[in-house]
């Protein structure tokens with residue numbers, strides 16, 4: 391496929407970024423994605439700063455290509471983690487679950503590209519003004535912490551509202567999704583769920599198998615009433631959380647039950663009482679493949695999608 395502004399900006403071959411999934415996107419996954427010509431991203435989640443530093447150093451040993459770090463803005467270690475990405479001169483950071491505005495001047499100073507994930511037009515506009523390199527517009531189809539607008543509706547509205555490049559995320563897992571996102575005006579895509587089912591992903595085997603088993607309606611969004619919506623595979627944990635939401639539990643009670651559950655699922659393989667954060671495309675992910683194969687399948691599938699469209703218009 392041809393290059394887009396995003397390829398130029400990030401110094402990559404294909405306009406594909408990997409989602410920065412906490413406990414799932416380790417140095418191994420990020421390096422494999424970067425080596426295959428896309429942008430790998432280490433998910434720092436709630437990692438302490440020293441753990442992130444060693445993960446970045448591990449990735450540097452595994453690839454000579456650029457890679458990024460995702461910073462989860464609700465992390466208690468966010469300030470120290472920002473300092474680590476500055477010290478290590480990470481060329482790209484993506485952010486999630488908040489507004490990264492206050493950190494942008496320091497990152498711009500060392501020429502690190504800041505690409506925030508947003509779920510609304512309002513935040514996209516605010517962040518454009520403080521000097522971000524691009525914006526990831528993430529629809530509610532995504533796994534993990536989500537907004538309420540679908541990718542199909544969000545991406546063209548963000549594209550119309552700002553002039554920096556837009557990367558589409560949420561519900562994209564193959565060539566059809568990539569072409570559709572580009573048709574909506576995106577310059578690139580961010581893919582998470584499809585990369586969970588890869589050979590290089592270090593998530594627990596049970597977590598990967600849960601993705602393969604999932605169907606179109608296997609995920610639910612918990613925490614809508616507490617202002618902390620998270621898309622996960624429905625299981626005993628989500629049923630407990632739903633019951634708590636109905637009985638009017640406080641945010642503190644809700645957070646106490648949810649704490650540590652992503653780690654339990656992704657690292658210990660507890661997919662019954664753990665939090666299996668995954669997007670709605672899990673229903674079409676049926677096979678674990680090497681990262682390079684996943685990327686080649688996506689890129690290699692584009693001509694067929696385009697020729698089908700060309701017969702229609």
Ligand code: TUI
Nearest residue numbers: 412462486487488489507508509513533534535536537
């Ligand atoms: O951040 C994500 N997805 C995530 S983060 C995560 S880690 C986690 N662990 C335990 C509990 C909860 C999360 C798992 N998945 N995606 C990017 C994203 N950011 N989606 C939506 C947003 C977002 C939402 C509200 C960004 C900003 C925002 O409001 C900020 C503001 O000031 O308006």
